[in-house]
Amino acid sequence: MSTSTDTPLTLFWSPGACSFVPHVALCETGLKFDLVLAKVGHRTKEFEAINPKRRVPVLVMNNEIITEMAAVLTAIATAAPEAHIFGQTxxxxxxxxxxxxxxxxxxxxxxxxxxxxxxxxxxxxxxxxxxxxxxx
Ligand SMILES: N[C@@H](CCC(=O)N[C@@H](CS)C(=O)NCC(=O)O)C(=O)O
Incomplete structure (x- = not known):
């Protein structure tokens, strides 16, 4: 996994869902990213192909699909270590x-x-x- 700031990042999110957490984290890092709406309860076949668990958040990082909040946030923290989103110590x-x-x-x-x-x-x-x- 590349950790360069040029790494293409896409976050699948839903309004009012826990995906706001990695959204905030991405904003805090200053990294560029794309957002894709994957509304809870209105999931498409395309989204199910990306995450068969049919849950947000999903982060696509350099074509690698990452699901589960802890893994998604770890990926974001790793991509921008200077942002210290997991703290300093x-x-x-x-x-x-x-x-x-x-x-x-x-x-x-x-x-x-x-x-x-x-x-x-x-x-x-x-x-x-x-x-x-x-x-x-
Ligand atoms: N274990 C998953 C849980 C993710 C999850 O359940 N997300 C909710 C939104 S807050 C969801 O997508 N729910 C879809 C549903 O319940 O149909 C994680 O930690 O990422």
Whole structure:
């Protein structure tokens, strides 16, 4: 993977989704990048071919497809080390990964999904309110 500032970068994003995080990180680095809208709930076959998991964020870096928030942010941090988006010290980097893992797994996969993607947990719509209440 090249880490030059000339590396072509494309971020697939959706309004109101977690893809705003790598969007902000890219802005902070000062790197040039393209944005492609991949709206949650309105995904195209083209997007599914890029990420069969049908999730944003997706970063395409030098034709390499990178998915999953921690990997996407690591790629951005690696492309612009002078921006220190993972902090200045090894301990700061460790704590960034600590938060990233919590947010991507427990918070995102469980809490947020329970509230916004309740259908992933049960087919019984009658218990949606209870499940959503557990998410809050
Ligand atoms: N584990 C993934 C989760 C990504 C994810 O779930 N993103 C949401 C947007 S915040 C999404 O694309 N959801 C699509 C859906 O639920 O259909 C990561 O860390 O990148």
């Amino acid at each position: 090894p301990l700061e980097k460790i704590h960034v990964y600590e938060w990233l893992n919590y947010l991507s797994t427990t918070a995102h996969g469980q809490i947020i999904a329970e509230i916004w993607r309740t259908e992933r947990f049960t087919n019984n719509k009658e218990i949606y309110p209870q499940l959503r209440a557990k998410g809050y």
